[in-house]
Amino acid sequence: MLRPWLFAVLGLLAFSLLVWFAGPLLTIGGVAPLASPQARVLVAAAFALQYLLQKLWSSWRARRNNERVVARLSPAPVPQATAEAAQLRARFTAALDTLRHARFGGRGGFWSSLSWKFGRQYLYQLPWYMIIGAPGAGKTTALLNSGLHFPLAGTLGRGSVKGVGGTRNCDWWFTDRAVLIDTAGRYTTHESDRVADRQAWESFLSLLREARPRRPLNGVLVAVSITDLVGFDAAQLAEHADILRARLGELQTALGMRLPVYLLLTKCDLLVGFVDWFSDFDRSERDQVWGTTFDFPASMAGAAADEFAPSFDRLTERLAAGLVDRLQSERDPQRRARIFALPRQLRGLREPLDELVRRAFGLQTQQQRASCACLRGVYLTSGTQEGTPIDRTLSALGRELGLEQRILPPNQNSGKSFFLSRLLGEVVFAEAELAGRTPSRQRWQERLMLASLVAVQFAAVVLAAWWVIGYSRSVEQIVQLGSEVARFRPLVEAPPTRTDYDPRPLLPALNAMRELALERALSPPASALLDLGAGARRKMAAATQQAYDRMLLGPLLGQIARGIDALLHGGADVNLQYEALKAYAMLNDPAHFDAAALKAFVTYEWDSSLDPPLAPAERTQLVEHLGALLDAGAVGSGASIDPAVVASVRARLNGQRPAQRVATRLKAMLGTASYEDFTVASLGAGSAQLFVGADGRSAPRAVPGRYTLEAYRNGVLDAVPGIAAQLASEARWVLGAAAPNDEASAALASSQSAAEVLSSYRADYARAWSDFLDDLQVKRPAGKDEALHQAQLLGAPDGSLATLLRSVVRQTTLGTRAQAGEGAQAAVPVSDRFERLRQFVSPGADGHAPLDAALKSFDELRALWAPNGLSGDAAASMSRLERIRDDARRDPEPLRSALLALAALAQPPAMARGATPTGSVGGSALSRQIGARLGPLCRQLVPGHYPFDRGASREVSLADFARLFAPGAAFDEVFGQFFASHVDTSVEPWIVRDRGTALDATDLERFHAAARIRDVFFARGRTLPALRLTFRPLDMDASIDHFELEIDGQTIAYAHGPLVARVVSWPGPHSGARISVTPAAEGAVAPEFSGPWALFRLFDRVAIEATASPQRFRAVFNVGGRRTSFEVESDAGGNPFRLPDLERFDCPSGP
Template identity: 35%
Template sequence: MLKSILSALTSRWFLTLVAALCLGAIVWFLGPLVAVSGAFPLEDATIRLAAVFGILLVWALAMQWSLYRHRNANDRMVQALTKATPAAKADPDSEAVGQETDLLRGRLREALDQLRKARFGGKWGQRYLYQLPWYLLIGAPGAGKTTALANSGLRFPLAAEMGRAALRDVGGTRNCDWWFTDEAVLIDTAGRYITQDSQPAIDGKVWKNFIALLKRHRPRQPVNGILLAVSLAELAAWSEPERKGHAEQLKLRLKELRGQVGSRVPVYVLLTKADLIAGFAEFFDDLSREEREQVWGVTFPLDDGRKGDDAPVYRFGEEFDALTGRIARRVLDRVHGESDIQRRSLDTLFPAQIAALKPAIADLLMVIFEPNRYEERALLRGVYLTSGTQDGAPVDRLSEMVAGSFGLERPVLPAASGGRSYFLTRTLREVVFAEAGLVGADSGLERRRRLLRGGTMAAMLLAGLAVAAFWANSFTGNAALVAGVDATAAKAQAELEPLAAAPRSLTKVDDTDFITIVPPLNTLRAIPAGWTEPPPLEMTGGLYQGDRLGRQSGTVYGRALDAVLLPRVFLRVEGQLRHERGRPEYLFQALKVYLMLAGKGPMDKSLVSEWMALDWMASLPGPAYDGIRRDLRTHLDAMLAAPLPTLPLDEALVEEARQSLTNYPLAERGFAILRDRPEIQALADWRLVDNAGPLAGRVLIRPSGKPLSDGVPGLYTYDGFHKAVLPALPKVAKALVAENWVLGQPSSGPQAVASAQRLEQGILAVYLDRYARQWDEMLGDVVIVPLRSLNQAADVLNTLSGPQSPLKLWLTAMVRQTTLAPGPNDKPADGKGPVAGGPLAGVAQQAQAGEKAVESTGTNAAYLARLAGVSLQPEGPPPGQPINDHFKALRELVQGEGGAPPKLDESLKLLGELYQQIARAANAPDQNGALLAGLAGGGDKGAVAAQLRTLARDLPDPVGGMVATVAQSAATVSAGGARVQINKAWQSTVLPFCRAALDNRFPMVPNSPVDVTAADFAKLFAPGGMIDQFFNTNLRPFVDMTVSPWAWQKVDQVDLGIPPAVLDQFERAARIRDSLFPAGATAAKVVFEITPVELDAKATQVAMDIDGQTLIYQHGPPRPQVMKWPGAEGTSSVRLGFGPPLPGEPAGISRQGPWALFHFLADGKLESTPQPDRFTFSVTVGTRKAVFALRADSVNNPFGKNLLESFRCPTAL
């Protein structure tokens, strides 16, 4: 009885009823105190009673809805279970089976109807089929599942009415037994679902569909547990592979079940048919009924699934040994109580029979339940030995092992028979059913249900507590409010006293220190229930006292603002007027704010607020003053929200400010206002990159360094002019004239109208001037990229002259932007109507509107205009005509003049021809020849470049300069390309041989022991030799040989850019050619005359032999001797000797080889004279010396100083 009462008091319906009654009590007792906008809706008892009944009605409906949901879920489950599953193939010979099946299905419906009405106890007085715990019994065929349930000792409420067999072979799948007890629903599945060995595909699908059926109708907990049945007899008989295979099947079925259910389901392993273990019936024969119902097995501690080393399966061995030990302690009692010898033997060996099963059971459990890191392990709760009935031949494991070891015949035990069940009833009732709530619900679904239920209960509880505490808090808050107002007022009074600026006097304020006034003003504003914010909700409920206190505190705060803040703002603006005379626009705005504060003009609160905020940002900068600036802005807005007191003006200061502003053109200020208008700021910029085509970046750059994406502000575009500027001009002019009161001028009347018209024209003039400057700057800040190489020049010229020429697209786009007249709405001058023009767009629009009105009446417009004294023709040029005139030359360049072709097209055509020539040169097989021919006049490129330069002089700046620069750059690049090709030719044809023939050889390198061969020397330096031929072929047109030293000369206004030092070497090579290869000789030769001048006194004679040509001198008169090198004999030797021979001294010197003469001259001392063909040569041998006079046959001779020694093969040109 007590348990039933406690269950009812803790049920959900009772707790929710108590909550509803508490909420109703709160409404009844505290409702009259609730005020909403000054009204008390729950003051009437009838209304409160209706509210209480409404709460109870909501509770009743909620309970009924919950009951309906449970019933509906139960009905859906019953329908799903009783729905027939169509057979895959009907058997016409099985009509009796079909009739029996239909009868059993009908009986099941009757049973489920009874279950709908059955009362099983619980918090609600009844529990439906859906609410009972459900258990799934799985196992291999023949595992004893059905026998165990039939003899479990549980109560089956329908057995008396329908018979227990009626519950079998029914249900949605036709292959499950449904056992309905008053404590749980047990589902006995077919063994083939576990093994799936007959029809794997069909059995597997049916198994998964059945689990899905349970999940669909019991989403939170499809099953509360799994009873895993394993026959001990079969387990003992299986080989190790068979046992492992069966364990793998069970493990897979559990994994599939766990995957579909969504939670860890407790698994209870029932080792059935324990009665078939030899000695079972004899050992437990003395047990009473209550003792047979006890639990015989192992229940493991609850597994949290976290630690793998603490899994329950690892404890089985220890627990099973304890179970075996418990049986062993009972053996002695059984032996003493048994008189039959054979039965005593069975009793004695029974513990050993049980122990012999341990390895097989342990192996099975390890395969199924051993944890691994790759999957969540099953929740093993226990292992239990059971027996449903005693039938069949016992299994004697010990006898089998002994017989197998010694080759004996296996003994055959008599078959057992009996109808008693062992160790089932309490195992199911006290272990399995008692843990019905152990299974975890689907985590996602359970989380949502738990949050919803907890949130609902918490909301109801909090609502009740909140209402109960509301009025108590309101009373306390209002009491504190009154005290707070008193305290804050006293504090504000104390802070205001040092300022010496009581509300009664404004004349004492003579500073602009805003920082010191912020604390007292903050205090006044923060008075509870005052200015700061509306009444807090927690202090309402009919008890709020802030309304009366707020009106008084607001008045005090407003007076303080007028007394403390307003004078300082006024003084600050006066200071701005005194010190900012050089900034007209700033001065005008400051004067306007000053007059507004003094009440001398219409108040613009937003202007005053923004003006002072910007001033405070400048005078109190930085993050440190953020709070002060924010507070000052708040106080200023509060002050401006109320009428301001009248303050005395400084008339002289105002007059000075107005006088200064007269020097600032009003049109300039109007343009500044026009420029800052939102619709003007929203205009998109005109960008060159958007208008010059996708190839603009390849050929155009800006010398200023700005990117091509930087453009002209949208204010200075065709659309900006016509769509934004012209419509805004009248508004700006009107607004400026409306502010004439700031300057002391009339802001209304006929004079103001005329002033607005003049101002509109002035603003337009300023705007057009800046318009022209913007586009002049853009035009002057775009040039063609420099040409640096032949290929790049060809690419640039091809792009410039192509159909999508960025140059043409850019200039065409500029013409569109600089041709402001006619406008987009102007009519063509066809004589059918006026052209919308005039000085202003407004005039044009009015004329067009008037003309349309006249045309709509079908009346003669000209006749009516004459009668009215109005001209329909525009007065003066269109508004944008000055820009048209300013860029007339550019427009004619792009569009042509008088029907003539545009000069821009002619320029692009010539650029195309220049591209073709450079491209041909760049791609020619003999690129060097092509380039040199073009530069030297052998092609027509020079003519094209000249034509471009001539045409550029007729083009407007800066386009003409661009074209001229391109022509010059093309020639320069061609020269550069020619130089590259010349250098390649030099380095590939001449330089290798030159260096191999001359480097480190005499006479190019003095004192070198290796001579340049005569053939190599002639091959290099002879007329028509390698150097002479290379020079004449590649360089001669570019060299001025009329001067000495030679100099580079320009061809087609460019030179090759080769350094002068290189040219010096070619000039030296020419001198070597002329001096050693006279008259076009093919071999080097020298003709000279040598005359003895002086002979040492120690010698009687000196004899000289130059290649067979002899000169002997014996202190007689000198006689000149003509010598040739090489001589006729071709000995290639030079000898000189003194006579007579002196002891210890050499007799003379001798040289051999092609350069013997020059070696001989190098051995002596060769000195030049003022005459280039005359030299003095002295030679010393030992202590004797001879001097000769040497006269070359030409001034071009090889005896000059450093002629041969200074020549070096240029490494690069």
């Protein structure tokens, strides 16, 4: 069985398909509102959204109402209530706790999916029925055997018959179709305790009225037992009918509404012959309705009681008509006798039943018409087959003759019910909406209906008035339009006939017609509804728009065609002639019409050729008219140009290389694009104050916007292939060139042109940024205070200098060789040209970039300028200053010039000339003092230790190595204290400035060697030895498939692929170095070392070839006669693996 929600989805889908396919066929006043796909999608989406919102609102309202019902049904404690009323309220409250969130399944199917009322419902939404009857009338038995489904039976139970006394209290039966309220029999008869029973009855009615104020009940089921009907005498029957009439009257009075009433004759199985007649019926026959249903008008008028007797006679006559057939089908004589008696039994019930119906439901006076019960039908039912059958005929005859009555054998319970299931499901529940609403609700609906009718009539009158006003206004507009057209007609019918191509004379006529069309199309009426019905504004707008279009296609297009002709006849620039030839072809060939390209060309031609130039207002107006002309689609100029002129222009253009045309088109495109120039001022106001141009005064030059990363990525990379392909495709119809033999040839020609243009663009790109850096320098400070402030700004990690360098690197890093695509290959030369700067600002494996250490040099300069910076220890300050200078010489511009300029302002005071570092101590004595200070530590760490002794197995630790040579360590400290101010370290070799300084040449060279070791291993002020090495593969033997070099956990691999550089840091995370090649060489063992100096031990076996740069060298790895070569570049000032100062270093002698 399909789910209800699936029906809803299918319904929405069907509606959407209907709107999509049938929507364009709907026209209103000649307009198809659903012609566009967007409108149809919007309508379908709006319908689906409205349906969803309705479902959500209905669900929320149902939950709210159900919660309200449960809250109202929860009884408040009444101190003076009777025990009976208190017990009723207690049971009712317990049931509500279970039913607060219970949902009941309704009818499934399509309508179930579209309406909340027929889907799964809350307690409030189900119809409610009350069952009343005397004790023992069989109300509970009828419900239990009705075939209804009780979804909450497991929680609330199904209930049971409580003996001959009937149900003691009110029972609530919650089925999936309705709520059935089985009242205690004594509530009907008030025979137990009249006062208590009446109070409990009124309390029960109060609960219903509070629970469902709009419609407390949907109907009433009145149960009358056959045994009571047969056993009552005339007085008892009249009394029982009066009691039923009174209870129904009280019910309708208390609830304030008329309810449909269904009279159920229960325990029909006790009639003699009933079970014998109907026991052979199948399930469908036993479920049918047996009784009579009255017409609704008769029920409402109280005339149903008058129709009962004829209807019951027809019922008994139909049963008697089938008597012969039923007797023939029965073989048991005793059963046949009982079957034969059943029609007489029913006829015997006619008189008491008619009396009961007339007295309980009949219209006794005309004044009772509005208050009498609305009897909908009388039905015979049977719930069980227990008890002794009643033979009304034999009982009456025996009483008349004084004979003893013979007791008939009791019925055997067959477990079957008769004439109940369809009665409730298809008659009673199907008429749930017949019950009216409460008077207050009914009055509210009547007032709402009246208000709606008044609103509709008012709207009709207002709409008619608006239409009349709209018609009169349309007449006025037509007259006004006629006068305006008469005023502008000379401009339209007699446009200027200039022979040149200046469009300005056309502007008055074009502006007049456009304003007239826009006034009719865009100006709203006095009221939006005035344009409905008889309004002629749309027709007048269409007429004026057509006149404006004729102006565009006539005079304006003719002027454009004459301008193109002038360009082709004249000696214009070859690129301009190409565009003119292309525009001429587009105007005369709709297959190649391009509105955007044609608009750009015409606008450019107006700007460049008209004399005097167009005023800004004139240009804006002409561009708007041109856009209106071209936006309508392909247009034909109707102008023809001398074929000889076209051939001459084509011959001239075909002599130009395709790449030139692509470059020209690219330059024009970048010129019109809004790419911002790269300037120092764009980095912030502080940057404009720090940097100047090469002349030292003006602002630095800017990089044109067409050479920025944004232009390259968003413009050039996408545009160049497209321009090349477009020009290649245009060549046939613009230049008349022969078409390529196939698509592959055309694509190859296009890609070659694109590659050539990109190569030229890359060269210009690199040149623009090189010129920018060459022109850039740091403003020279005017004094010490300005220098201090400048050093503070330049040394900030996020300051102007760092931001500038990072921005330059980002702008010049267009790609790497590892990236795929032509665009990435185009970026390689630009990137490599600025490779050193990129490595300078890029973080290494330790997360720090060389730039970070360089920026700290500015802080050191500020420290030297401090009040005690230079006066405290002049030698140490001089050493620090020299180291800053040495590091700065290896830095890129403009950092190099800035550091050297600021360092030049910091000079330590000269020491007293002629004084020796140790007073009057001589040279040999000084050497002994140096040996005493440095000798013990040096002799402990250097001799017999690697890397000083290349054959040693013992290694000096990196920490001990730093104790000797790090900045401020042993050698650096002694030299700074005693000799820095007396030695000129700016020349090679170092020389002593003061002849009085007693420093031995061997000691001076030893300090110089220690300084060179410091500069190589402790660059940027590092406290531990560290190197940053860049490996770039150069060549590898063909016999090697894969080469791998692992350095301290960092892998460098090469497999005859792209020559990609790899940067590693020493020391790395894991100590060790090894080489592996694939396939392995037979008999060869790949070298592998461990320890902190493993990389140096590995390079001891590598052939190294020097280059022109001291920090760059060629390393050749040889494994079993197979070679792989790399270019290695160190961030230090020299080659750390072939450093003579390290291999020849000796310690000073001492005690």
